[in-house]
Amino acid sequence: MTTLVVASTRHGSTREIAERICTTLREAKGVNAIVEDVSAASKILDSVDAVIVVAPVYRNAWHKPATAFVTAHQAELDKKSLFLAASGGSPELDAGIRAKLDTLGARDVTYLRGAVFEEKLGFLEKLQIKVAGGQYGDFRNWHAVEEWAKHVGTRGAV
Numbered sequence: 001m002t003t004l005v006v007a008s009t010r011h012g013s014t015r016e017i018a019e020r021i022c023t024t025l026r027e028a029k030g031v032n033a034i035v036e037d038v039s040a041a042s043k044i045l046d047s048v049d050a051v052i053v054v055a056p057v058y059r060n061a062w063h064k065p066a067t068a069f070v071t072a073h074q075a076e077l078d079k080k081s082l083f084l085a086a087s088g089g090s091p092e093l094d095a096g097i098r099a100k101l102d103t104l105g106a107r108d109v110t111y112l113r114g115a116v117f118e119e120k121l122g123f124l125e126k127l128q129i130k131v132a133g134g135q136y137g138d139f140r141n142w143h144a145v146e147e148w149a150k151h152v153g154t155r156g157a158v
């Protein structure tokens with residue numbers, strides 16, 4: 001029985017959240033969990049029993065590679081235990097994004113705050129942060145990440 005943690009990321013901070021979820025599932029819940037990048041996750045999907053997709057929010061939308069992954073494999077994911085996490089710079093998840101995630105058949109949907117590192121961004125991304133009034137910083141709450149991983153571990157991640 002294996003749980004696949006699918007990591008979708010542009011600048012790496014969500015990958016680190018996915019890795020912490022995986023480690024917590026293994027160490028605190030004894031779950032056989034593995035992390036895979038969203039670009040390679042399709043190849044091993046049929047060999048796993050539960051799937052946790054962790055992806056950032058960019059420009060008010062869940063990261064497109066994660067959305068494409070879930071949409072493309074919806075029928076297969078419907079037969080497994082599915083969990084979804086969005087990660088972003090805002091204090092709360094936009095209600096429209098949450099409503100969309102709630103339609104994807106997951107057993108649980110959560111929001112985990114991410115990180116916005118100025119030194120990792122190009123000119124256009126910095127401009128978008130400025131226009132949106134966004135803040136730089138590492139807002140990741142590792143305790144919340146671990147608590148959600150434990151919660152998922154009791155809700156069907158095997």
Ligand SMILES: Cc1cc2nc3c(=O)[nH]c(=O)nc-3n(C[C@H](O)[C@H](O)[C@H](O)COP(=O)(O)O)c2cc1C
Pocket residue numbers: 008009010011012013014015056057058059060061087088089090113114115116117121124125126128129
């Ligand atoms: C150009 C840009 C747009 C962003 N748009 C949003 C947004 O609409 N809502 C939000 O909560 N966070 C937004 N963020 C913050 C990202 O979700 C946050 O930095 C996330 O942790 C990035 O994950 P990554 O390092 O895995 O790519 C944005 C960040 C950038 C650089």
